[in-house]
Amino acid sequence: MIIKNLTTTLFCTLLITIAVAQETTTIQLKHKVGDELLQLGTTSYTNQWNEQFTVNKFKYYITALEVEFTNGNKNYSWHKKYHLVDEANAASKTIVLDKKLNNIKAIHFLLGVDSIVNTNGIHTGDLDPMKTMFWTWNTGYIYAKLEGQSSSSKAQAHSFSYHIGGYKANENAVKKISLLIKDNATTDNEIIIEANILAWFNGAKKLKIAEEPICHQPGKLAMDIANNYEKMFSVKL
């Protein structure tokens, strides 16, 4: 009995040691609407055009992630990963980098999916079309999705639905995002990135739910909305 207890204790100690040794840097994504944390469902928000809305779905792809250090070097350990962030899936809002990274200067990633993946068939994992981030009538990934309801919308059930994608030359909606973490050296284990949904509605394009409640295909409107939402991210330390 004593031996058994001792073994268990030793085993646990070993596990804890491994966990501590494998300290990692994580990126936490926080979704906000203005100053409020996003709540899917019935919580009502107001956009820049005084339109009230609720949000049912908020998803987007983070791919080709690179970490840049203050000395100019880069870490590409996540570069080949395709990560779907989904407000409805809390775990998806944490990106665990391979190890603890110090002196991070900036983070770069694509909001969207590269053209090769858009054109070479079916993929698995977060890119599985089962994730419903995929157009089945006009092949291509949906890079970002924002759906909800608004009394301003004249569409069925007062819905609004923005599915943004497009990889062809005149329809490209992939956005390269670069976020400066800190000018000085940092040893933080956690980087918090906020994504603010209000950015979707205002930018070069004044997106009013009353006027354009739906975007379901690549093209000009999708590119305009992508130009707006590429500015939705900010870093909080």
Add this chain to the structure above:
Amino acid sequence: MKTFKVITILICLVVVGVGFIEIKKHKPTPLIFIVPKGWPKPIYNFKNNPLTVEGFELGKKLFYDERLSKDSTISCASCHQQFSAFATFDHNFSHGYNNTFTTRNAPALQNLAWQKELMWDGGINHLDVQPITPIVAENEMAETLENVIYKLKKDTSYKRMFKNAFGSNEITTERMTKALSQFMVMLVSSNSKYDKVKRGEDTFNLPEKLGYEIFKQKCASCHTEPFFTDLSYRNTGMPLDATINDIGRMRITNNKNDSLKFKVPSLRNVDLTFPYGHDGRFFTLSNVFEHYKSNMQPIHNTDILLKNKLYLSNFQIGQLTAFLFSLTDSSFTKNPLFAAPAYTKPIILHQH
């Protein structure tokens, strides 16, 4: 205590032994894709999806499996029938879930390894992606991918077949569609009388021979040999059907110049694939000829070759028809290799 030790050691040995059996799994048998003589190199990338007998058999089982649809009544083969060169026989529109119609005429499935884009409007950019479209379409199989994979995972015979084809019994959308592609790329039709004549194994009769000459003069610039399509999108003066509002290629490109353009269909097995046109509005070949001869309604982007319609005398129509019938490939439409596997439910064809 000693017995306990012995048992433990024995169990360990068995576990390790089983592990070795797993490691020594047999490799799938490669399947050779034969490019008919004189045909171009296929577009399909076989490196990303190497053909194997096991993958092909799995693809065939999936192709004929009604469980891919919401209420398990519709398989790929319901609308792509072998005896009709894998089109829907005698239907302008195919029948979808819950008494629905598709909005387009199901095309024949043949020589798909050479097709860069699929669908009448070219909206699908890869053969592996194609099966997803009918599976999730509300007026076709009306199912979700999640449910399809769930149903496949519950079937032990699929587990075995996925393992034989791909090395492990993991069932994913990617593997399912790759297996379907392995079946579909094998649907090569290259053994019609026309092909035999080209190979010097047969000769045309007089009407066929005359028809071929007319064909080369009047049709071949779009229905180009050897596929009898150049796979381009063209407006052939077919006015919009307001009940469907199908604008064709423009839906994909958002370009006004692509309005009412549709992919040039292959004429291989044309005798078996009626009705014709993207919406099946032509029930017979003579309807098609009448369209080109007199009924066309050319608009701004109607094909330059058809601006003044396409005059054909009744005599020419007769000869052309004789030639077109020589494109029927019964060794393809009757090849048991492509028929429903014996261990799935026989397909029930619509009786109407």
